[in-house]
Amino acid sequence: MVNLTIDGKQITVSKTATIYEAAVEAGIKIPVLCYAKKLLPYGACRVCLVEVEQMKGRLIPSCTTPVTEGMVVTSISDEIRKVRKTVLEFLLVNHVIECPVCDKGGECDLQDLTYELGVNSNRFEGEKFNLPTDEVNPLIERNMNRCVLCGKCARVCDEIVGYGSYSFINRGFETKIATAFDRGLDCEFCGQCVSMCPVGAILPRPFKFKARPWQLREVDSVCGYCGNGCTVTFGVLNDKVETIRYNDKNGVNDGNLCVRGRFGYSFINSGDRLTKPLVKKGEQLVEVEWDEALKAVADGLKKAQAENGVGILSGARLTNEEFYLLKNLAKLIGTGNLDHSGGECYKGVTEGLLATLGICSSTGTFPQVEQADVVLSIRSDFYETHPVFGMVVNQTVKRNKAELFIVGDKNGKFGKLPGARTLLHKPGLEVNVLNSMSQVLIEDGLAVTEGVEGVDALKKSLAAYTPEKVEATTGVSAEEIRVAARALAGAKQSAILLAYGLPYTAQSKEIAIAAANLAILSGNIGKGESGLYLCGEKANSQGAIDCGVLPSAGGMGAQQMLEAAGQGKLSALYVVGEDPMTSFPDRSKVEKALMTADFVVVQDLFLSPTAELADVVLPAASFAEKNGTFTNAERRIQRVRPGVPSPGEAKTDYDILTLLAARLGEKVNFTGPAALFAALADEAGYTGIDYEKIGPQGIVWGGETVTVKKKMLVFVDGAKPIAGDFLLLTGSALYHSGTMSTRATGPQAVVSEAYVEFNFEDAKGLQIVDESVVSIKADGIELKLKAKVGKRLPKGVLFAPYHFSEARINSLYKGEAAISVQVSK
């Protein structure tokens, strides 16, 4: 610690702090333009100049100068004010004064400073820029005439996003921020640059001219897309979410968001939202009153339960409280057939981890990953499914020089990070590679075996997984496997990342077990702040597991329910917040189940392909209309708050489930989410957590590091390589999450339809170029998709995202790791 004096105030700060940070801690305000807490110090704007007693003769930039013992700082004096004013005058020489039409007006740092320092006239004259604005892309508008060259956009894109879209070009007065070759922006569109820009040079295009910042009501909530659980702040105007505001004070995401979080909110305001309950009369779904719809549902479910039974399929974007109500409803109906999204994948992963570690959640929290020195990411789509957690990994690798290994079947964004090594295997062989890494650890005597069960059995079974043998089957070089395994064992603090989701159902149990084995053997489990991270695809996947939205003893899981319904062994299906027709593997199976079941209820926001086949459709509310809690992938319970009312007569799942339960004879009526949370806390493992005390940072259940219940090694056999000239993989695209984002204009503006991605060599061989329509055939089913050619995929591998309903990817994808397909033009 270092002692210093700022404006006569004695303070003690850590020795790595800068003068600016010390001043912030002491509550002294120093103006800044180019400083941001999450970025490295830069010192571009010179607005934060201060006087330091020990460095007399010149003014010192406080944001880049580290503190030293006994430093005496003056943060404001006449001289400092004069210099700051001059700096602003310089900036205003070429900054166009178009505040009335600039959307930043009202929250612009330059505007505020100019006002604060009273810069009413300018002693300098110069030309105003008249550069063309970048309005080509649909999400981010750049007007470089307003730029003050603070470099925040370039820095955030490089340091945190790891994309590197921007840099300074030209010199002197002509300097500006530009993309490569000064073209239009073509990037991830995460909008991090938008959130960082202190002036109106980079703005969100969907919000253009919509409102002034002071008109917006800010509501803190949690993003409803992936399991990362980023906090978002809605900017609400006239009961409509108009934008997502920058807020780095809440949650663990430091204000970082991805394209979905920042621009994917528009489905909330969509005109396609269901506003009235629908009941099938004849062949048509007809709008009816709630009373009639609820009666139909209650009667239908009762009747079905008396016949062959009811199955309840839930999505993973309900709040914890709603999950609890759903579980109660299942009990009330008397069915044990309850499951959430996909079943297979979620169930597989949880079963796998329960068998080996006795828990089914991440063992650490996201901030701990930042300190790791070795990171292993399993599955190459990790950045696509959890972009903001991906940004944490970016920082770990770029700032802390952590070693990053990726076990994946395609090259991804992570692979481009400095020093990252991709263990590129043939599709579906993750387990083989992980097993081989475990084998190396045991063979080299690096394995941690103290207090571990099943070591000898595993050792014997793993004999077939020497790196050399695995190299032959998977294509990953033996040397790479050895390097990765040894690095993981030698790490002071490591992180193993495992994402799961609907398009990744193949071998999920096996992968979970193999990853847990590796975590145990490498000492990842139980070593300080190291951790195994289990990242669910949806906003409340972890909550669904915690609340036990799983088949009860003797009950059927998701896939079994669909199978039973297809064979007429299940009379009713109640689908809540999920579109199985689009997102579940094997569309024909889902379709058959929905057609055969006598009674189908769908509770959703939109008339999805699943809802079209329903007997009753209940209009539900989006995450922005709900009150409750979500539990994210690091076990953080965070508050979801309603920002807007539901459109028309749509109701929250909470209300619907309560009304339905009352009709089915429920006597208990909860007063609200807080009461429900108290009721579910013990069952879900949230004991001792008070709903009212969940603050802006949320509460992590089980503490920062969870102690595993056991360390049990279980052998799982790897898979055989899948034969075929072309193997089609499905998965998540960066711009989308589940099927909901296809209803949002932001993500749709970037990727609006399904595509199939080719390796450029394959494409050349098949004479395919971008945008050409290709036919993909397997099992007698033919899909026509637009092609996208790139360098990401290895030869012979194709990729198609699963989000788009009309593309019918799941008519080919039946839950396998990769599908052997024929490709023709």
Next chain:
Amino acid sequence: MIREFIKGLSITFKHMLPGNSTTVQYPRKGHRLPTAERFRGLHRLVPAQDREKCVACYLCPTVCPAKCITVESAENEKGEKYPAVYKIDLLRCIFCGYCVEACPVEAIEMTGDYELANYKREDFTFEKQRLIR
């Protein structure tokens, strides 16, 4: 004494002669009375070449103490910001003139027009078309 009396009455009677009255037969004659230059009457949106001068910066609705101004901005085909909706509810307006003072582009003025009576409540809401003059 009588002389002074006559002198005084002559001034009085002079006013009774035609053309010397200060009383205006409003509203039967002389529909519009002259107002002072700084009189604050009905607002006017100043037109520019092919559009209104207003750039929809929202300063007038923000500063308005009576909250009687509604602005909705939008982007026109040239990519400029313009007021798609500009409404003043005169039943709420207190004619303080803050909107004029706040306007950064001198797009709103107050005219001498004080005849603002109407038969229907709706007619007191002045839309953009009625304000541009």
